[in-house]
Amino acid sequence: MKTLIIVPAYNEERNIPIVLDELRKNLPDADVLVVNDGSRDATADVARAGGATVLTLPMNLGIGGAVQSGFVYAHRAGYEAAVQFDGDAQHRGDQLRLILGPLEAGRADVIVGSRFVAGGPEGNYQPPFLRRMGIGLFARVLSALTGWPLTDTTSGFRAYGAQAIALFAESYPEDYPEVEALLMLKKAGLTASEIPVLMRERPWGTSSITPFRSIYYMVKVLLAVFIGSLRAGRR
Amino acid sequence: MNLATARGHEVQCVMGLLETIATAASLAIILTVVLLIRRGRLLEKYALLWLAASLVLLVFSLFRGLIQTIAGFLGIYYGPSFLFLAGFVFLMLLLLHFSIVISGLSASRGALVRELALLRLEVERLRRDAAE
Numbered sequence: 488m489k490t491l492i493i494v495p496a497y498n499e500e501r502n503i504p505i506v507l508d509e510l511r512k513n514l515p516d517a518d519v520l521v522v523n524d525g526s527r528d529a530t531a532d533v534a535r536a537g538g539a540t541v542l543t544l545p546m547n548l549g550i551g552g553a554v555q556s557g558f559v560y561a562h563r564a565g566y567e568a569a570v571q572f573d574g575d576a577q578h579r580g581d582q583l584r585l586i587l588g589p590l591e592a593g594r595a596d597v598i599v600g601s602r603f604v605a606g607g608p609e610g611n612y613q614p615p616f617l618r619r620m621g622i623g624l625f626a627r628v629l630s631a632l633t634g635w636p637l638t639d640t641t642s643g644f645r646a647y648g649a650q651a652i653a654l655f656a657e658s659y660p661e662d663y664p665e666v667e668a669l670l671m672l673k674k675a676g677l678t679a680s681e682i683p684v685l686m687r688e689r690p691w692g693t694s695s696i697t698p699f700r701s702i703y704y705m706v707k708v709l710l711a712v713f714i715g716s717l718r719a720g721r722r
Numbered sequence: 723m724n725l726a727t728a729r730g731h732e733v734q735c736v737m738g739l740l741e742t743i744a745t746a747a748s749l750a751i752i753l754t755v756v757l758l759i760r761r762g763r764l765l766e767k768y769a770l771l772w773l774a775a776s777l778v779l780l781v782f783s784l785f786r787g788l789i790q791t792i793a794g795f796l797g798i799y800y801g802p803s804f805l806f807l808a809g810f811v812f813l814m815l816l817l818l819h820f821s822i823v824i825s826g827l828s829a830s831r832g833a834l835v836r837e838l839a840l841l842r843l844e845v846e847r848l849r850r851d852a853a854e
Contacts, residue, residue, distance in 0.1 A: 542840065543843075545838055556835075
């Protein structure tokens with residue numbers, strides 16, 4: 488399968504070399520697109536030096552806009568599969584084949600890498616308590632709405648098939664997009680399925696999610712979820 | 723002239739002053755809007771909106787009794803309360819409208835930024851191919 492690895496990155500000059508190194512080691516055949524989301528550091532140069540194709544957004548669009556850029560690129564270039572692999576190195580290269588396997592086997596249109604699904608490996612990175620609570624809440628709401636058993640709806644480590652790429656190239660949520668994107672899949676009549684994966688804490692820098700922002704995150708996503716399901720109900 | 727009529731006269735004078743100020747202010751707003759349109763700084767649809775709003779203000783300034791009449795009709799005892807209510811509702815609707823417009827602009831900005839980035843990448847590629 489012609490596969491594109493989409494790496495959204497904002498000021499990740501220290502993590503990008505680690506990410507690209509892992510990608511090359513684990514999936515040498517795949518093309519790598521680093522979406523440089525208006526970084527102010529040397530992310531673009533570092534990524535180019537690491538052999539990736541670099542798509543530099545002239546303005547910062549946030550994670551949703553950056554990942555959507557990757558989908559548009561993948562869609563136009565005719566990729567059959569795409570993997571979102573975050574530029575902060577919290578996703579692990581040795582998990583790539585795990586997430587691409589079920590996609591190639593046609594298990595679902597999107598395969599989500601989950602830290603929490605039962606039967607997963609030991610020693611996984613666990614997010615802080617409150618964030619885990621929030622993730623658990625989303626998981627229950629989303630499972631009820633979609634009918635898919637989901638445990639890690641905020642995970643950005645995902646593999647997408649051609650139909651999902653086409654859908655998200657057309658439209659993708661702007662900020663904190665992961666949860667809403669699952670609902671969009673459901674509405675479009677596509678499917679998602681989870682597999683257990685290992686993740687780690689980012690080696691360098693801090694996450695963009697602060698305590699205040701996680702409250703905004705919760706409210707915004709729940710609102711989007713309920714409005715989204717209302718909209719789905721009317722159709 | 724007894725005290726009551728004197729006071730009534732005084733009140734009328736104050737109202738006259740108020741009406742003058744209100745009318746002048748309404749005219750100033752209309753003038754500002756017209757100037758903005760002339761300089762091309764306002765889109766027509768917003769120009770129409772502001773012209774309509776300032777015309778309503780002008781009518782209310784010229785016919786002060788009108789506020790009290792409409793307020794009375796709606797069962798509002800204190801006339802100016804109606805004015806505040808109307809102004810508040812108008813501003814709320816306007817803000818909602820602006821939020822909708824901003825959301826649309828934000829979406830089209832995202833699409834533009836993406837298209838620009840993809841084109842730049844394409845140009846880089848073509849240049850490199852041409853150089854080889």
